[in-house]
Amino acid sequence: MSVAIHIIDGPLQDAINYGAQNSFTQTATNIGATLVFEGVVRALEGARHIRALEYEVYEPMASRTLAGLAQDILATHGLISITVEHSRGQVSVGERSFRLSVQSAHRKEALAATDEFITRMKCDVPIWKSPVYS
Amino acid sequence: MSVAIHIIDGPLQDAINYGAQNSFTQTATNIGATLVFEGVVRALEGARHIRALEYEVYEPMASRTLAGLAQDILATHGLISITVEHSRGQVSVGERSFRLSVQSAHRKEALAATDEFITRMKCDVPIWKSPVYS
Amino acid sequence: MIVHVLIFGELARELSCKEIAVDVVSTAKVRDVNFALAAKFPAKSQLFQTARLAVNHAFTSPDSPINASDEVALIELVGGG
Amino acid sequence: MIVHVLIFGELARELSCKEIAVDVVSTAKVRDVNFALAAKFPAKSQLFQTARLAVNHAFTSPDSPINASDEVALIELVGGG
Numbered sequence: 001m002s003v004a005i006h007i008i009d010g011p012l013q014d015a016i017n018y019g020a021q022n023s024f025t026q027t028a029t030n031i032g033a034t035l036v037f038e039g040v041v042r043a044l045e046g047a048r049h050i051r052a053l054e055y056e057v058y059e060p061m062a063s064r065t066l067a068g069l070a071q072d073i074l075a076t077h078g079l080i081s082i083t084v085e086h087s088r089g090q091v092s093v094g095e096r097s098f099r100l101s102v103q104s105a106h107r108k109e110a111l112a113a114t115d116e117f118i119t120r121m122k123c124d125v126p127i128w129k130s131p132v133y134s
Numbered sequence: 135m136s137v138a139i140h141i142i143d144g145p146l147q148d149a150i151n152y153g154a155q156n157s158f159t160q161t162a163t164n165i166g167a168t169l170v171f172e173g174v175v176r177a178l179e180g181a182r183h184i185r186a187l188e189y190e191v192y193e194p195m196a197s198r199t200l201a202g203l204a205q206d207i208l209a210t211h212g213l214i215s216i217t218v219e220h221s222r223g224q225v226s227v228g229e230r231s232f233r234l235s236v237q238s239a240h241r242k243e244a245l246a247a248t249d250e251f252i253t254r255m256k257c258d259v260p261i262w263k264s265p266v267y268s
Numbered sequence: 269m270i271v272h273v274l275i276f277g278e279l280a281r282e283l284s285c286k287e288i289a290v291d292v293v294s295t296a297k298v299r300d301v302n303f304a305l306a307a308k309f310p311a312k313s314q315l316f317q318t319a320r321l322a323v324n325h326a327f328t329s330p331d332s333p334i335n336a337s338d339e340v341a342l343i344e345l346v347g348g349g
Numbered sequence: 350m351i352v353h354v355l356i357f358g359e360l361a362r363e364l365s366c367k368e369i370a371v372d373v374v375s376t377a378k379v380r381d382v383n384f385a386l387a388a389k390f391p392a393k394s395q396l397f398q399t400a401r402l403a404v405n406h407a408f409t410s411p412d413s414p415i416n417a418s419d420e421v422a423l424i425e426l427v428g429g430g
Contacts (some may be wrong), residue, residue: 015149029177029227035248036170037241043163056357058422061406093163107171107252114169115245126403126424128358190276192341195325260322260343262277 003070005063006085011095012038031080031103035110037118039098041091051134055097057088058126065125069117077113079104084117086127097129137204139197140219145229146172165214165237169244171252173232175225185268189231191222192260199259203251211247213238218251220261231263269294271301271334273321274341283309292334298323299330301340319344350375352382352415354402355422364390373415379404380411382421400425 015036041053070082080103087097100117104110149170175187204216214237221231234251238244273288280286290304298321305316320327322341323334334340354369361367371385379402386397401408403422404415415421 031174031228032176034172034174034230036172037244038168038170039241040165040168042166042239058355058357058424061403061422061424064406094165096168105176107173107249110171111245111249115241118241124408124424126357126422130358130362192274192276192343195322195341195343198325258327258343260276260341264277264281 001074001079002081003067003074004081004083005066005070006083007057007059007063007088008085009087009089011087011091011097012085012099015099015101030105032105033103033107033110035100035102035104035107035114037098037100037114038096040096041093043093045131048131049134050093050131052090052092052132053097054090054130054132055087056128056130057086062086062126066121069120069124073113073117073120077104077109077116079109079113082113082117090132135208135213136215137201137208138215138217139200139204140217141191141193141197141222142219143221143223145221145225146219146231146233149233149235164239166239167237167241167244169234169236169238169241169248171232171234171248172230174230175227177227179265182265183268184227184265186224186226186266187231188224188264188266189221190262190264191220196220196260200255203254203258207247207251207254211238211243211250213243213247216247216251224266269296269336271296271304271336271338271340273301273305274339276342279312279315279342279344283312296334297330298328298332298334301334302330305342315344316342350377350417352377352385352417352419352421354382354386355420357423360393360396360423360425364393377415378411379409379413379415382415383411386423396425397423 043049066084070084074082083101085099091097100114102110102113177183200218204218208216217235219233225231234248236244236247270289270291273290275286275288288305290301290308292300292304301321302317302319306313309316320343322343323332323338351370351372354371356364356367356369369386371382371389373381373385382402383398383400387394390397401424403424404413404419
């Protein structure tokens, strides 16, 4: 059972491989589902074309709130691990600003946890995004 | 809008990067969410320890059924793309046998589509798994 | 006519075969193949009577006609993923 | 006493500042800071009266006491992801 939170300057790079291969601990062999959700910056914000989004992150509250939320979701849904990555600063259209990686025994809890995590993040975590126009 | 189905011999390798980076087509810039779900072989099947699962795939019906299901889910949920990878043959504990990659404008449809896809796949797609004991 | 039905997975291991031949009338429909399977394996009667059969790689209705040259497969108890 | 309230995002741009100073009594509670913000910006009265304030990087109840040395931040209209 583990939680990791990373605030990254600029766009996220390719995901680290969170698969269970070559890690035959008792926990790893119970992983039956991994789910990776990525948020990508879209070209349209409302009706206007944008070039990028600028993310403002209020630290250390943002990391603390994300960690508290992840711990709560991990316990409620009985997950094996949660990793959260969120950008700070400018992220261009087509680039990734958010990644949630979940490991669990079965798919149901991974999907439910992802949905709940993102919904609650958008209410409680002090991160603001602002459009950057061309 | 695209659908791709791959039946792979043995365990799945790391995911191709389905991110929208460097592909600034009109469609790509509308991608706001990508979701990658992976199924991993667990050490316990029921109460017994296993070494691997053996997947038997009835082709071409399996690929056709997966493609039909993916097309249907793509249309129903208004997704941008679906890619399905499924193993055939032996996959050891901790290795991946299934990957569903979805691209959509928003997260809600990606999550709902993933849930529906897997539920329907387990009913309709002619793929059988058998435990391999040590 | 003789119709050959492919079987897979646990069922194939349990019955120690991958294909079951059944004899049905030449005007047989898909459900007649189900009934013939059930008659051949009384211990599996319930499974075979209700099992979905695919004909030439597509699910079909129990009312569809069937020919000796069709590829018939019993698609039941699948478990992809 | 003077309490400084950090603001972010659209609101900070709209008001052209990143921090608002308000004057409250020394026995003030969190909700008194909300009221002081609302009084200072009547056009944003509703927002400021109901906005959630974090004190020292944690959400707190409107009844919590507040000190001049506390770091207060208005956490509203967030949109991570």
